[in-house]
Each structure stands twice: as C-alpha cells, then as structure tokens.
Amino acid sequence: MAWSVGFALLAAFLFAAAAALQYRAARRAVHGGEDAGAAHGLIRRLIRDPVWLTGWGVNLAGFCTQAIALHFGSTAIVQPLLVTQLVFTIALGTVGTGRRPARMDLLGGVAVSAGLAVLFTVPGAIPPEGEPSRPRIFVAGLIAAPVVVVLSRAAWLRAGPVRAALLGVCAGLCFAATAVLIKLTTADLVDRGVAATAVDWPGYALAGSTLLGLVLEQRAFAAGSLPAAMTAMTMTNPIAPYLVAAFAFETLPPGTAAAFVAVSFSVLLLTGGVALLSRSAHAARGHDEPRTLPSS
Numbered sequence: 001m002a003w004s005v006g007f008a009l010l011a012a013f014l015f016a017a018a019a020a021l022q023y024r025a026a027r028r029a030v031h032g033g034e035d036a037g038a039a040h041g042l043i044r045r046l047i048r049d050p051v052w053l054t055g056w057g058v059n060l061a062g063f064c065t066q067a068i069a070l071h072f073g074s075t076a077i078v079q080p081l082l083v084t085q086l087v088f089t090i091a092l093g094t095v096g097t098g099r100r101p102a103r104m105d106l107l108g109g110v111a112v113s114a115g116l117a118v119l120f121t122v123p124g125a126i127p128p129e130g131e132p133s134r135p136r137i138f139v140a141g142l143i144a145a146p147v148v149v150v151l152s153r154a155a156w157l158r159a160g161p162v163r164a165a166l167l168g169v170c171a172g173l174c175f176a177a178t179a180v181l182i183k184l185t186t187a188d189l190v191d192r193g194v195a196a197t198a199v200d201w202p203g204y205a206l207a208g209s210t211l212l213g214l215v216l217e218q219r220a221f222a223a224g225s226l227p228a229a230m231t232a233m234t235m236t237n238p239i240a241p242y243l244v245a246a247f248a249f250e251t252l253p254p255g256t257a258a259a260f261v262a263v264s265f266s267v268l269l270l271t272g273g274v275a276l277l278s279r280s281a282h283a284a285r286g287h288d289e290p291r292t293l294p295s296s
Contacts, residue, residue: 004073005120007065008081014062016088019221019230021055022046026221042222043215063210066179071186074249075179075241076126080119083270086234086277087112089226104276111273119266124259132184136248140180141205144173144240152216161228167220168229172236174213179241180248181206231274 029045029052046052069078087109119125148170155166184202197203220229254260 004069004077005081007069007072008078009084011062011065011069011078012082012085013088014058014065015082016085016092018055018059018062019085019089019217019226020092021051021058022218023221023226023229025049025052025055026218030222042218046218059214063178063182067182067186070179070183071190074126074245075183076245077120079176079179079238079241080116080270082237083112083116083234083274086230086274089230090277104279108273108276111269111276113273115266115269115273118262118269122259122262124254124256125262125266132249134184137180137184137244140244140248141177144177148173148212148216155219155223160223164220164223164226164228165232167216167223168232169236171213171216171220171229172233173240174209174216175233175237176240176244177209178206178213179237180244181209227277227279231277234274235271 025046026042029042029049066078066082069081090105090109151166152170155163155170158166181202185197185206188197188200188202192200217229217233220233223229254263
C-alpha cells in the first residue's frame with residue numbers, strides 16, 4: 001500500500017500544478033468573461049497557449065503517476081488521496097507571492113490530513129478490493145452518462161461559480177470513470193499484453209472519459225471560479241470511485257462498528273477541510289485578474 005499512497009500523493013501534486021496553469025490559461029483565453037459566448041472556441045485557443053500546453057504536460061504526468069498508483073492499490077485507496085490536490089493548489093498559490101498561508105487554509109489542510117489519517121489507520125476502514133465485474137462497470141457507466149449530460153446542460157443555464165461547480169462535478173465523474181478504467185486497462189496490459197488490450201473496450205472507454213473530462217475541466221476553469229471548480233472535482237472524484245468499487249469490484253463496506261465510525265468521521269473531516277480550503281483567498285485570486293488580455 002505504501003507505493004500506491006506515495007504515487008497517489010505525487011499525482012495529486014501534479015494535478016494541482018496542472019490546474020493552476022490551465023486555470024490561468026483558460027481565464028486568459030476567454031478574456032476574463034463568464035458567459036457561454038466567451039467560452040466559444042475555447043479549446044482551439046488553449047492548444048495554442050504555451051502555458052496551457054505546459055499544464056497539459058504536467059497533467060499527463062499526473063495521469064501516468066495515478067495509473068502507477070492504481071496498479072499498486074485499489075481505487076478506494078488512491079482516489080481519496082487525490083483530495084490533497086486542493087491543499088497543494090492552495091500551497092502553490094502562495095509561491096512567489098511573499099504571502100503566508102491564511103489561518104483558514106491551515107485549518108483546512110489539517111482537517112484534510114486528519115481525515116486521511118483516520119481513514120488509513122483504522123483497520124477495516126478501507127476494505128480490500130475484489131475482482132472487477134465488467135458488466136457492472138458498464139452499467140455504472142450507463143448510469144453516469146446521462147447525469148453528466150444533464151448537469152453539463154444545466155451548467156450553461158447558470159453563470160459564475162454555479163456553472164464552474166456543475167461542470168466540475170461533470171469533470172469529476174469523468175475522471176472517476178478514468179480511474180476505474182485505468183485499473184482495468186493496466187491489468188490488461190500486465191496480464192494479457194498490448195495486443196489483447198488493443199482489441200478490448202476499456203482502453204477506448206478510458207481515452208473517451210479522459211478527453212471528455214479534460215474538456216469539461218477547461219470549461220469549468222473558464223467559468224471563472226477556481227475554488228468552485230476544484231472543490232466540485234475534488235469531492236466528486238473520490239466519492240464516485242468508492243461507490244463503483246462497492247458496486248462493480250465487489251468491495252464490502254466497513255464490517256465493524258469501529259470501521260464504520262472511522263469512515264463517517266473521515267468523511268466529515270474531509271468535507272469540512274475541503275469546504276475551508278475552497279474559501280481560500282489564495283485560491284480565489286483568479287477573480288482579481290484583469291478583464292482584458294494584457295497588451296503585447
């Protein structure tokens with residue numbers, strides 16, 4: 001488990017760094033606007049932006065690191081650790097500013113750390129992952145797909161933080177699917193080889209969920225609220241894989257009273273910590289950006 005924890009924390013740091021870079025590029029690409037018109041042609045503009053391309057490279061490194069973590073551990077272990085990317089986002093926001101982390105940020109970081117500590121130290125809080133059931137994973141995908149469609153459609157009827165949060169949930173669901181599909185694809189590669197993996201559906205589903213998640217993530221950033229987008233993605237990403245693990249990987253829920261209390265207490269700490277971090281003044285600095293592009 002130590003390897004999966006280490007690689008999961010490294011992936012969280014890389015995702016946080018990528019988010020900071022891509023948020024800056026997305027806000028610049030829409031000239032600071034928040035309406036649907038401002039986001040028109042967003043991806044076309046982003047792929048020409050060196051800052052966004054750097055973020056893409058860091059994001060790709062994060063996905064590779066996450067894949068290694070998932071190879072060594074279950075989604076129920078790796079995905080909760082990705083909550084720390086919000087802590088890393090706040091920390092990266094202070095680099096080069098000469099500012100110290102605010103008290104709210106420190107409290108949020110302590111709460112997240114305590115929640116993870118409880119989750120990983122109480123025996124039985126994270127049960128071992130069973131064998132995957134591909135039909136059930138397919139059913140889970142059929143359930144999630146219309147949810148993403150409805151929420152993404154609803155996002156365009158809203159503005160600002162609400163739009164960012166709704167798109168963030170959609171991106172989080174896609175990345176949750178990516179985590180599950182990474183688990184299947186890496187198992188295929190290791191156990192069956194490249195040729196067998198190339199004719200199996202999980203690899204193609206993995207590419208689709210990852211691409212859709214990245215597009216929705218950029219639109220969430222372009223909506224103008226990094227805290228709202230990151231909080232929605234951060235909380236959706238671990239919850240959805242945990243439910244899928246219970247449904248499709250035949251993972252048993254906590255079997256003792258102590259384990260159940262530990263999971264409940266951990267969820268409260270993680271939720272409270274993320275809520276505090278989402279209100280961080282450093283994370284919200286994007287709202288203070290100029291509304292127009294700087295002159296060249």
